[in-house]
C-alpha cells in the first residue's frame with residue numbers, strides 16, 4: 001500500500017504551483033475615430049475636396065501594398081474589417097464577423113506595447129497628397145472613446161481618400177500638403193485616441209466623407225474587384241503569434257497588450273517552468289497538452305489533455321501555463337505545446353548546473369525573402385519569413401535592422417519590430433540592383449545577418 005501512496009503524495013506537492021490561465025483579448029469596440037473627431041475631419045476633407053484643383057495626381061483605385069510593416073497573421077493581425085451590415089448586425093467582406101458594429105475601417109493589431117515602443121512602420125499604400133496630420137497625443141491608451149488620436153489623412157486623386165489612426169506619438173514624418181510616394185513611411189503604429197491597444201486603423205473613402213467609407217477587400221460579401229493590386233489571404237486558422245518562456249507567476253501580470261518577463265535559463269533541480277502565448281482564431285471547446293522534454297528526448301513532464309474551460313471562439317486570446325518540473329539534468333531542454341492535438345510550439349530552453357548561466361544569447365538568423373513590386377511603380381518589399389514564433393533563444397522581443405542599398409548607395413536604414421519593410425519605387429533607382437541586409441537584435445546582442453539581392457532589370 002505504501003508503494004502506491006508515495007507517487008500520490010508527490011503529485012499533490014507538484015500540483016501546488018501548477019497553474020493555467022488566460023482568456024480573450026479585448027478588441028476596440030467603441031469607435032476607433034470618435035464622433036467628435038469624425039465631425040471635425042469631415043469638415044476638413046470637404047473643404048479640401050472643394051478647393052483642390054484639377055491638376056492633382058491621376059486617380060488609381062488600387063492599393064499597391066498593405067499599409068503596415070508586418071506579416072498578416074503573425075506579427076500583424078487584422079482583427080476588425082469594415083462592418084458592411086447597416087443594421088445592428090455584423091458582416092465583413094468575407095461573410096464572417098471580424099468587425100464591430102459600425103466599424104468603418106480595418107484594424108491591424110500589433111502584439112503589444114513592447115513592439116509599439118520598438119516601432120512598427122505605417123506605409124502609404126499608394127501615391128497621395130497629405131490632407132491633414134495630427135500628432136503629439138498620448139499613445140498608450142487601453143480604453144476606447146478617448147480622443148484625439150494621432151493621424152494622417154491622404155488624398156489619392158479622383159474621389160479617393162485614406163485615413164490612418166492611432167499613431168505612436170512623435171513618429172509622423174509627413175505634414176499637410178506633402179506629396180507622398182507609394183511605400184513611403186508615414187509614421188509608426190501606436191495606441192493614441194480611441195484605442196484599446198496598439199493598432200493601425202486604416203480607413204478608405206470613395207468620396208469626401210465617412211458616408212463613402214468602403215472595405216477594399218473583395219470577397220463573398222463584398223463583390224467586385226479588390227481595392228488591392230495583390231489582396232492577401234486572411235488568417236482563419238488557429239495560430240500562435242507570440243510565445244515566451246518564464247518562471248514567473250503569470251497570474252500577477254495583466255497580459256496583452258502589456259509585456260511579461262521572459263527567461264530561458266534554469267538551474268538543475270525541481271522548480272517552476274512556464275510560458276505564455278498569444279493566439280489567433282482559437283476554436284470553440286479547444287484542448288491543450290504541455291510537455292517538457294529532457295535533452296535526450298525523454299518526457300520529464302506531461303500535463304495530459306486539458307481544456308481552455310469550455311471556451312467560446314476567440315479571434316484573439318492569451319494563455320499561460322506554469323508547472324513544477326524536475327529539471328534533473330543539464331542541457332538543452334524542450335517545451336512543447338499542442339492545441340487540439342497539433343504541436344504548435346517547440347521551444348528550447350537551457351538548464352545548467354549552477355548560476356551564472358548564459359546571460360544572453362543573440363537572436364536566430366532570419367530567413368528573408370524579397371517581394372517584387374506588384375506592378376510598375378509599386379514599392380519593393382522584403383519580409384522575414386522565418387523563424388516565426390521562437391525568434392530568440394532567450395525569448396527576448398526581436399527587432400530587425402533593414403539596410404537597403406541601391407548599387408552602393410544606402411537608401412534606407414531602419415530598425416523596427418515589424419517583419420516587413422519596403423522602399424518606394426520612385427526613388428532614383430539605378431541599374432546596379434538592390435541589396436537588403438536584415439540583422440536581428442534582441443536589445444542586447446545582434447544576431448547573424450541575412451542579405452538578399454534583387455535586380456530591377458527584371459522588373
Ligand SMILES: [Zn+2]
Nearest residue numbers: 032105107201
Ligand atoms: Zn478601427
